Amino acid sequence: MHPLLPSLAAACLYAAAASYQGLRLKQRSTINRRILAMLGVLALLFHASSLFMQMSAPSGLYLDFFNAASLIAAAVILLTLLACVRIPVENLLLLLFPLGFLTVLLDQFMPAGTSMPINESPGILAHILLSITAYGMLTIAVFQSLLLLLQDHQLKHKHPSGLIKNFPPLQTMESLLFGFLWAGWGLLSLSLLSGALFINDLFAQHLVHKTLLSFFAWVVFAVLLWGRHQLGWRGHKAIRWTLAGFCLLMLAYFGSKLVREFILHI
Structure with a gap:
């Protein structure tokens, strides 16, 4: 077919x-x-x-x-x-x-x-699977943060739409966001660890920039989760950090693939 x-x-x-x-x-x-x-x-x-x-x-x-x-x-x-x-x-x-x-x-x-x-070997395939799952979970977190931002804006301006009225309470939405972030960060940690264990030559495989950007994204999410736990970060600050980490992660993966496949043709 x-x-x-x-x-x-x-x-x-x-x-x-x-x-x-x-x-x-x-x-x-x-x-x-x-x-x-x-x-x-x-x-x-x-x-x-x-x-x-x-x-x-x-x-x-x-x-x-x-x-x-x-x-x-x-x-x-x-x-x-x-x-x-x-x-x-x-x-x-x-x-x-x-x-x-x-x-x-x-x-x-x-x-x-x-x-x-x-x-590739099963180790590399496991790394790819972990990476995709981590990106997926953090993508959900980003969409959740955007809905949270919309909900917060409409509630502050006191004109909630039909969409917002179907949302759970703001505190529940925020708790869901950090649940997704913890899960995504954990999967990203495993992805980076598996890459370090199973990828032999980063330079030969054109993976240096991807690995560095993914690590920077990991650091951003780690700081965000620490800030939530230790300093009580929430609201717009949490959303900004979430978007920053996600942009780094997408640049690491899709930016590198875009350049390699459609510009450098390698």
Whole structure:
């Protein structure tokens, strides 16, 4: 089967899920969680099928710029759908379903980069999996911080929209943000540790800048979590630190892949 069909199916289901959720929030009516979850899971299954067909190669795992973006988006949506079973984070999906829609179509229709297939040891593959999971968890934290920023702004100006009225209390939203940050920081720590253990030559593999930027992002998140624990950081300060760490992390991964695959062609 050609990956075009599951890609289009995933995009349509993501669009349907986002439209359903957005319409219900606009009408200030209750969202049927089963319908939302069903649409999200079906979209994710088609998304995963498309990714499998595009990334599988006889010589290894093909992971170019758009494959990586689509894979991380799928991981983020999967983690959020799993989290929805236990904690009230359904509102994150209103931002994540369009992300899935966009990345699955870009992966299908944009020209491929010059990335070579990955045929590495289990240790390297574990490092890649940890990295993707860490990026996914920290991406959820960033979206959570943006929703928290919107909620705080509207509550201060006393004109909450229908979307905000469906949010949990501000304190709960903030606690969820730091829960995601702790999980993402822990996974990022394991990712950096596995990279140090299993990657032999950073210079030969053009990974120095990626590793340094990822380490700087790790430091930013560590300072933020320390500030929360020791100094009670919250609100706008916590959001600014979250966005700063995330920008460093995305620059480390996507910035390096963009330059290598589309500018330097290596």
